[in-house]
Amino acid sequence: xxxxxxxxxxxxxxxxxxxxxxxxxxxxxxxxxxxxxxxxxxxxxxxxxxxxxxxxxxxxxxxxxxxxxxxxxxxxxxxxxxxxxxxxxxxxxxxxxxxxxxxxxxxxxxxxxxxxxxxxxxxxxxxxxxxxxxxxxxxxxxxxxxxxxxxxxxxxxxxxxxxxxxxxxxxxxxxxxxxxxxxxxxxxxxxxxxxxxxxxxxxxxxxxxxxxxxxxxxxxxxxxxxxxxxxxxxxxxxxxxxxxxxxxxxxxxxxxxxxxxxxxxxxxxxxxxxxxxxxxxxxxxxxxxxxxxxxxxxxxxxxxxxxxxxxxxxxxxxxxxxxxxxxxxxxxxxxxxxxxxxxxxxxxxxxxxxxxxxxxxxxxxxxx
Amino acid sequence: xxxxxxxxxxxxxxxxxxxxxxxxxxxxxxxxxxxxxxxxxxxxxxxxxxxxxxxxxxxxxxxxxxxxxxxxxxxxxxxxxxxxxxxxxxxxxxxxxxxxxxxxxxxxxxxxxxxxxxxxxxxxxxxxxxxxxxxxxxxxxxxxxxxxxxxxxxxxxxxxxxxxxxxxxxxxxxxxxxxxxxxxxxxxxxxxxxxxxxxxxxxxxxxxxxxxxxxxxxxxxxxxxxxxxxxxxxxxxxxxxxxxxxxxxxxxxxxxxxxxxxxxxxxxxxxxxxxxxxxx
Numbered sequence: 015x016x017x018x019x020x021x022x023x024x025x026x027x028x029x030x031x032x033x034x035x036x037x038x039x040x041x042x043x044x045x046x047x048x049x050x051x052x053x054x055x056x057x058x059x060x061x062x063x064x065x066x067x068x069x070x071x072x073x074x075x076x077x078x079x080x081x082x083x084x085x086x087x088x089x090x091x092x093x094x095x096x097x098x099x100x101x102x103x104x105x106x107x108x109x110x111x112x113x114x115x116x117x118x119x120x121x122x123x124x125x126x127x128x129x130x131x132x133x134x135x136x137x138x139x140x141x142x143x144x145x146x147x148x149x150x151x152x153x154x155x156x157x158x159x160x161x162x163x164x165x166x167x168x169x170x171x172x173x174x175x176x177x178x179x180x181x182x183x184x185x186x187x188x189x190x191x192x193x194x195x196x197x198x199x200x201x202x203x204x205x206x207x208x209x210x211x212x213x214x215x216x217x218x219x220x221x222x223x224x225x226x227x228x229x230x231x232x233x234x235x236x237x238x239x240x241x242x243x244x245x246x247x248x249x250x251x252x253x254x255x256x257x258x259x260x261x262x263x264x265x266x267x268x269x270x271x272x273x274x275x276x277x278x279x280x281x282x283x284x285x286x287x288x289x290x291x292x293x294x295x296x297x298x299x300x301x302x303x304x305x306x307x308x309x310x311x312x313x314x315x316x317x318x319x320x321x322x323x324x325x326x327x328x329x330x331x332x333x334x335x336x337x338x339x340x341x342x343x344x345x346x347x348x349x350x351x352x353x354x355x356x357x358x359x360x361x362x363x364x365x366x367x368x369x370x371x372x373x374x375x376x377x378x379x380x381x382x
Numbered sequence: 383x384x385x386x387x388x389x390x391x392x393x394x395x396x397x398x399x400x401x402x403x404x405x406x407x408x409x410x411x412x413x414x415x416x417x418x419x420x421x422x423x424x425x426x427x428x429x430x431x432x433x434x435x436x437x438x439x440x441x442x443x444x445x446x447x448x449x450x451x452x453x454x455x456x457x458x459x460x461x462x463x464x465x466x467x468x469x470x471x472x473x474x475x476x477x478x479x480x481x482x483x484x485x486x487x488x489x490x491x492x493x494x495x496x497x498x499x500x501x502x503x504x505x506x507x508x509x510x511x512x513x514x515x516x517x518x519x520x521x522x523x524x525x526x527x528x529x530x531x532x533x534x535x536x537x538x539x540x541x542x543x544x545x546x547x548x549x550x551x552x553x554x555x556x557x558x559x560x561x562x563x564x565x566x567x568x569x570x571x572x573x574x575x576x577x578x579x580x581x582x583x584x585x586x587x588x589x590x591x592x593x594x595x596x597x598x599x600x601x602x603x604x605x606x607x608x609x610x611x612x613x614x615x616x617x618x619x620x621x622x623x624x625x626x627x628x629x630x631x632x633x634x635x636x637x638x639x640x641x642x643x644x645x646x647x648x649x650x651x652x653x654x655x656x657x658x659x660x661x662x
Contacts, residue, residue: 097551
């Protein structure tokens with residue numbers, strides 16, 4: 015077990031700058047999830063830590079030692095691959111023992127380690143099977159066992175659940191969470207699925223185009239996204255965005271005007287913005303209430319999705335072509351074609367400036 | 383029987399007739415060689431389509447010739463050496479060409495392919511000089527060298543294609559487990575490449591076993607000859623007599639091992655040549 019520190023880490027492939035000045039600290043025993051859209055560099059970042067790619071610039075430290083030039087086996091990292099990458103011609107036992115034998119360990123040690131790992135992952139019954147005789151979830155566990163058997167200081171997961179079907183994914187997600195709880199080892203996990211990120215992570219790292227967009231606990235990222243990108247990426251269904259114009263601001267907050275919503279008094283501090291500035295209003299679907307339409311400020315309901323426990327109501331937006339979403343407990347009294355007014359819960363509304371950065375709360379700023 | 387069934391029957395009969403034609407076309411020469419080899423020399427020129435006698439005189443005759451037995455032995459040594467060298471070089475080359483990123487990789491592949499396009503005759507005189515210079519004339523080493531040159535392009539291409547289809551993550555998993563490239567090749571890739579190796583190895587063996595031109599040119603004495611040359615040089619009682627009986631017996635003798643090998647490996651050959659055509 016160890017901490018990991020990334021200092022101004024850069025990676026360039028030919029002419030493409032994949033990872034740009036990434037600074038990050040992963041504490042000992044922490045479960046960190048890298049999340050982001052495809053091509054954001056999250057897998058590359060993991061492979062840099064693993065040692066499968068060379069670092070172009072910057073320092074990578076594991077437990078205070080710079081490991082930039084160490085091969086993977088000397089870094090003390092274990093990795094679980096997306097396609098499992100089990101050795102097809104070896105049994106489960108041989109798969110897990112392969113790395114240990116290469117490290118020239120005594121036979122009894124190899125045996126002890128493999129058996130201990132198998133016990134943790136409940137693989138004892140399967141030790142003499144070949145990978146092709148295993149189900150997807152079992153293969154996944156063997157892949158984890160192979161990474162764990164060498165007792166690495168850090169466990170890396172590269173989208174380990176994306177090859178599984180939905181129900182198995184939920185089950186394995188739980189197993190990984192319990193495993194982390196029990197082993198307490200440092201784990202770094204890459205996924206594009208924000209649900210996996212939210213449920214597993216102590217700390218989420220949102221990446222975008224090779225840069226860190228925001229680092230924080232799942233709660234922080236959900237409740238206080240630093241940018242519009244993070245706000246849109248975390249949470250399902252996604253946050254609603256609407257254009258707004260700044261009318262005035264004072265020590266208590268600001269007033270904005272948004273098409274279809276009228277004038278809203280928000281708690282955000284907009285003192286840095288000029289009057290009339292174009293802002294973006296962000297409201298999560300559960301923070302958007304519907305009311306009977308009054309006057310001009312009406313939105314048309316274009317679709318209603320019933321999911322059993324809750325209902326998604328889709329509304330025609332005033333600007334842009336992304337439908338607005340309202341989420342509420344089922345049953346819903348709204349129907350397609352109805353015209354309704356939108357009432358955002360003002361204390362949960364987010365406000366983003368022209369550069370898509372979130373504006374902080376006025377009160378917080380005063381307190382600080 | 384209605385018209386539909388009649389058409390169906392006709393199609394079926396047609397299909398089997400066609401198969402029969404192809405079979406006869408492909409197998410008849412070999413079949414005729416087998417029957418001829420089992421005839422005494424007095425009956426050689428009587429045309430028989432069925433086995434008329436079981437006379438092993440021709441076989442006894444060729445196997446009592448020391449030079450022929452020696453030639454079989456030479457052929458086995460040379461062919462096996464070619465297969466081993468070609469596979470060893472092929473596997474290591476295919477790892478470099480299939481897995482290591484370096485400048486000019488495609489050029490190297492194209493050059494390798496280009497080499498295989500030269501006909502044997504075109505390089506014969508040049509190769510002769512090389513073999514003389516290396517002091518390998520009239521020596522199995524000369525044949526092993528020249529056969530390997532002609533076998534390697536195909537071996538490297540097939541093995542490279544196969545190597546590329548092995549998932550990248552498998553190699554990375556081995557790297558994470560602390561394996562060196564050599565351990566990765568021998569412990570992880572080799573066990574997965576058996577079909578491709580059986581295919582290329584067998585084809586290399588057949589090519590080396592059957593080769594005639596180089597074997598004739600680069601050897602001088604009876605004790606260094608390989609089987610195809612030995613068969614061609616079997617002579618009869620006078621210069622006006624071609625000893626068809628012993629020639630046929632010798633041909634059958636050297637073909638049978640190949641037929642057996644192909645039958646053993648036939649599934650492997652097909653799976654090796656089509657590997658990766660469909661994801662599996």
